Amino acid sequence: MSKLRIAIQKSGRLNQDSLKILKDCGISIDNGKDQLKAQASNFDLEVYYLRNGDIPQYLRDGVVDCAIIGENVLIEKGTDITIAEKLGFSKCRVSLAIPKEQEYSSLNYFKNKRIATSYPNTVNNFLQEKGISVNLHKINGSVEIAPNIGLADGICDIVSSGSTLFKNNLKEVEVLLTSEAVLAISPQLTSDKKSLLSKLQFRIQSVLKARNYKYVLLNAPNDKLDDIVSLLPGMKSPTILPLVEEGWSSLHTVINKNKFWEIIDELKEKGAEGILVCPIEKMVL
Ligand SMILES: Nc1ncnc2c1ncn2[C@@H]1O[C@H](COP(=O)(O)OP(=O)(O)OP(=O)(O)O)[C@@H](O)[C@H]1O
Ligand SMILES: O=P(O)(O)OC[C@H]1O[C@H](OP(=O)(O)OP(=O)(O)O)[C@H](O)[C@@H]1O
Numbered sequence: 001m002s003k004l005r006i007a008i009q010k011s012g013r014l015n016q017d018s019l020k021i022l023k024d025c026g027i028s029i030d031n032g033k034d035q036l037k038a039q040a041s042n043f044d045l046e047v048y049y050l051r052n053g054d055i056p057q058y059l060r061d062g063v064v065d066c067a068i069i070g071e072n073v074l075i076e077k078g079t080d081i082t083i084a085e086k087l088g089f090s091k092c093r094v095s096l097a098i099p100k101e102q103e104y105s106s107l108n109y110f111k112n113k114r115i116a117t118s119y120p121n122t123v124n125n126f127l128q129e130k131g132i133s134v135n136l137h138k139i140n141g142s143v144e145i146a147p148n149i150g151l152a153d154g155i156c157d158i159v160s161s162g163s164t165l166f167k168n169n170l171k172e173v174e175v176l177l178t179s180e181a182v183l184a185i186s187p188q189l190t191s192d193k194k195s196l197l198s199k200l201q202f203r204i205q206s207v208l209k210a211r212n213y214k215y216v217l218l219n220a221p222n223d224k225l226d227d228i229v230s231l232l233p234g235m236k237s238p239t240i241l242p243l244v245e246e247g248w249s250s251l252h253t254v255i256n257k258n259k260f261w262e263i264i265d266e267l268k269e270k271g272a273e274g275i276l277v278c279p280i281e282k283m284v285l
């Protein structure tokens, strides 16, 4: 059977997290330094190390079967490509920004202005829909410098913490889209690869679920258990085991990491003691 070919970014912001998710899926990659193609030793998978910006074309041409790529790049260059999973890392947004000292009240500000960007299609589609025409300057990097050197009146680029905008005296005025890393599928995927892709996707889903939950163990007096259990969603329902000490139990459950601190405070209020919180490696529902 032929192998599933996956593209990941060769170097840059997605590279390490992409390798990590494959590793967490139990996939070992024989990765010689500077190799552009590597094999997994325990899964029918071939890894191609490519530029993020080139990946949509490789997917379209069927040179690779799937890829880990920023959603923003697919919106810019690959609207024909299907997203199979959102992967929860490399979260950012693509935004319009202008010099800090400029007044801004609406998108009309941009009428006939010069905008520097690496995302011309995204900007064009967004502004055309609103009936606003602009002069676009396509540049590939260091976009935030453009207004300071007189090349543009505004920019459209990736924003995460906002510190690059801040350092360049710019302010974010419109968010065009939000993005995160995704698993994208080639439109040319052949049927013989589908079961391998499902197997990979199943593993990715188990890893992503586990990343969102914590395993919690606590002790509580038996007369407080009902109150405590009412706070806990769990996978089905919590496990309760008697402690050696008379009148006490140990309770085990899983909690969504976003609700974690909120629930921990309530658990303590209701009489829980000795609370342990552990990471979960995989979660299969
Ligand atoms: N500051 C950021 N915070 C979070 N995610 C980001 C940030 N900057 C970029 N990203 C995400 O990571 C992806 C890769 O960004 P990176 O800057 O490493 O690559 P690139 O230079 O755009 O691509 P290439 O591999 O083609 O050189 C982006 O497409 C975006 O999805
Ligand atoms: O809001 P922030 O947290 O400052 O992040 C935004 C910056 O991050 C990215 O650049 P990167 O650091 O990847 O450099 P690059 O331009 O060389 O890709 C992006 O192009 C912005 O410049």
Ligand SMILES: [Mg+2]
Pocket: none
């Ligand atoms: Mg970058």
